[in-house]
Amino acid sequence: MAAATTEIRWHGRGGQGAKTAAIFLAEAVLDQGKHSQGFPEYGPERRGAPVRGFTRISDAPIRLHCSIAEPDYVIVLDPTLLDSTSAGVPDGASADTVFLINTVESPANIRKRLGIKGGKVHTVDASLIAQESFGRPIPNMPMIGALAAVADVITLENLVASLVVRFKKKFSQAVIDGNVTAVERAYKELVSE
Amino acid sequence: MKQIYVGLTGNEAVATAFKQARPHVAPAFPITPQTEMMHKFADFVADGAVDTEMILVESEHSAMSAAIGSAATGARTFTATSSAGFALMWEVVYIAASLRLPICMPVVNRALSGNINIHNDHSDAMGGRDAGWIQLWCENTQEAYDHALMCWRIAEHKDVRLPVMINYDGFIISHTSESLHILPDEDAWKFIGPKDLKTGYSLLDMDHPITVGPLDLTDYYFEHKVSQIEALKRAPKYIAEVYKEFGQLTGRHYSFFEEYRTDDADLVIVALGSTAGTAKDVIDAQREKGVKVGLLKIHMFRPFPAVELAKALSKAKVVGVMDKSASFGGWGGPLFNEIRSALYDLPARPKIHNWIYGLGGRDTDTKQIVALIEQLQAIAKGREAETVNLLGVRL
Structure with missing residues (x-):
């Protein structure tokens, strides 16, 4: 491969915005001149069913058209997925994989529960932040804010700018402001080891 | 513009x-x-x-x-x-x-x-x-x-x-x-x-x-x-x-088929569609290890550019054709049959084998393509192989 590609895997449940997050992030990084790919894994489309999303980001054109088996970042939108074997949260993680978990628990607890030895674990209560910021516990946007704090794929400024532009087409100013607040809070409130 | x-x-x-x-x-x-x-x-x-x-x-x-x-x-x-x-x-x-x-x-x-x-x-x-x-x-x-x-x-x-x-x-x-x-x-x-x-x-x-x-x-x-x-x-x-x-x-130049690193390739994979992209990444990695492998990706399947394809594949030792569909009861997939037929009139034909893959959306990852290239290498060294093979399936 010509240039390093960052591979991100999203784990959520139907309705939490894993697909939206995977694609939103892919499109948001384009403003920084990056190449990207964002795609969900399609199965039975049921609210509440485990859903995975995938984002690839690179400085070079991306040619891979397969699932992400060995992610650089694993982002979990729903902490109940940590106990689900079929959700496969730790699958394919290497010693360098970084975990971002939406939970009230500490990184140390999550590390124990997932049985992760290497890598890094960060936690943030994204559902609470979302609830307080825009009145619905949809954690996907704050989790992208948390990612911006630990990954060199998008700056907080670019993320916020992109969010404002893309949300303008669909949402009221109040919803946009709430999401910006949520992204900024998660960026700051992320708990690291 | x-x-x-x-x-x-x-x-x-x-x-x-x-x-x-x-x-x-x-x-x-x-x-x-x-x-x-x-x-x-x-x-x-x-x-x-x-x-x-x-x-x-x-x-x-x-x-x-x-x-x-x-x-x-x-x-x-x-x-x-x-x-x-x-x-x-x-x-x-x-x-x-x-x-x-x-x-x-x-x-x-x-x-x-x-x-x-x-x-x-x-x-x-x-x-x-x-x-x-x-x-x-x-x-x-x-x-x-x-x-x-x-x-x-x-x-x-x-x-x-x-x-x-x-x-x-x-x-x-x-x-x-x-x-x-x-x-x-x-x-x-x-x-x-x-x-x-x-x-x-x-x-x-x-x-x-x-x-x-x-x-x-x-x-x-x-x-x-x-x-x-x-x-x-x-x-x-x-x-x-x-x-x-x-x-x-x-600035985006297309032709009936795209040849990727085939100039000196002994082994050539032929594919249609998105898998070709994944194959390119694998080929780059294999090239760094000295494996002379390339890809031929077909844009124009109908009409079928048989003469041009035969010429492009004539220098290869082994051709591996990837078919993402089965021809039930046939001898290999549809792409394989066309390519193999196109090669028939060459004075010296490469060996040509078929891999059926990815049916029903089975993920075709880099590991599968590495495995395919390893098989092409073995065939180039003289190992006997089935004409029609399967890739990425539980048997």
Whole structure:
């Protein structure tokens, strides 16, 4: 491969915005001149069913058209997925994989529960932040804010700018402001080891 | 011309290209994973971005029938389908080509039932390979967008006048947002241009009434089939011209097939669609280890560029053809059969083997392609191997 590609895997449940997050992030990084790919894994489309999303980001054109088996970042939108074997949260993680978990628990607890030895674990209560910021516990946007704090794929400024532009087409100013607040809070409130 | 850098799914990209083509008519019927393409196009119509007359029909058979009626009047017409929808329109798919109507149709490739599977393989389009349509295949959203612009120039060329099927992989391309460059509307329109309605005949030309699709028995049917055969033989010349002009305009150069690191390759993989991209990454990694492997990716499967392909593959020692569809009871997949036949007249033929892969959307990852290359290496060293093999399946 010509240039390093960052591979991100999203784990959520139907309705939490894993697909939206995977694609939103892919499109948001384009403003920084990056190449990207964002795609969900399609199965039975049921609210509440485990859903995975995938984002690839690179400085070079991306040619891979397969699932992400060995992610650089694993982002979990729903902490109940940590106990689900079929959700496969730790699958394919290497010693360098970084975990971002939406939970009230500490990184140390999550590390124990997932049985992760290497890598890094960060936690943030994204559902609470979302609830307080825009009145619905949809954690996907704050989790992208948390990612911006630990990954060199998008700056907080670019993320916020992109969010404002893309949300303008669909949402009221109040919803946009709430999401910006949520992204900024998660960026700051992320708990690291 | 300044192109616009955007992130779009394959379906959104193709809908954008079709908006830029300003078609007169689009009959539509939903089927996963195509639905989103027509949905996006319907958004453009509803927003007034394009004034296409949409006809919401009751089945794919009706979609193609309506497209035929529309195109026979001279109107620029498209529809789109996938899988079982394509199978349902079967009868009329042949008629569109027989009547030499320049309809464009994305087939967003999906497995055929049963059992029910919404994911990607190439079974749908491969079943239609003898229907008389031009078939073009795309690796990513960029190529899907580009071909959705170019197809009009090919289909409507006065010496071609054939329907064009644009194939892109369901979900893997159709539902994946990828970064790509699109043309500004005005530049796209300048390239495609208005449809020349002066075909010399039209179903609605009351002063010069014609009959379309009459009974055609032992007296002339055969001659009419030959005219279709001849039209498809002529098509490559014009497809090459359109590719060339598009390359000059955009910097994206296409040909009947793309050769990737094949110059000195002993081993060559042949593939269609999105897997070609994954294979390129694997080939780069294998090249660093000194493995002389390359890829030949086919854009134009119908008409089949047999002579050019044979020449391109003549220097290889082993050719591995990847088929994302099974030909039940046949000897290998459809792509394999075509390639193998094309090589027959070479004075010295490479060894050629087939791998059936990815049926029903089974993920084709880099490990599978590495395994395929290892098998090609072993065959090059003289190991006996089956003619037809399987990749990525539990046995």
